[in-house]
Amino acid sequence: MAKTNFSYEKRQRELEKKKKADEKAKRKLEAKSTPGEAGETVEQDDDTEAAAPEAQNPA
Template identity: 60%
Template sequence: MAKTNYSYEKRQRELEKKKKADEKARRKAELKNSGQEEGSEGAEGADEDGDADEAGAEPADPAPKE
């Protein structure tokens, strides 16, 4: 009868835990980065272009009414 290789099984469990932890850390970093990019992108776009706040407003230089 074959003897069970407990060290192999333990190593496989450890690798699975590490893989799971790495995946969780990657997802957490993605969420953090995507939140920063969206927030900073919206703020920078409005400051640089000035069009974001004025999208629904009247034109700055309307045609003269005669």
């Protein structure tokens, strides 16, 4: 029976991790360059939370 080439398998895992990290970094960079999509959603959520306590306590 042939021996398993652990070095090859390890290298493939490392390449896959690097590829995923690069894709994640690219997504983060794109999100920073286009803050309209993600930024507006967060701001809207913050505004609704801030407005809710005022509506509950009108005094």
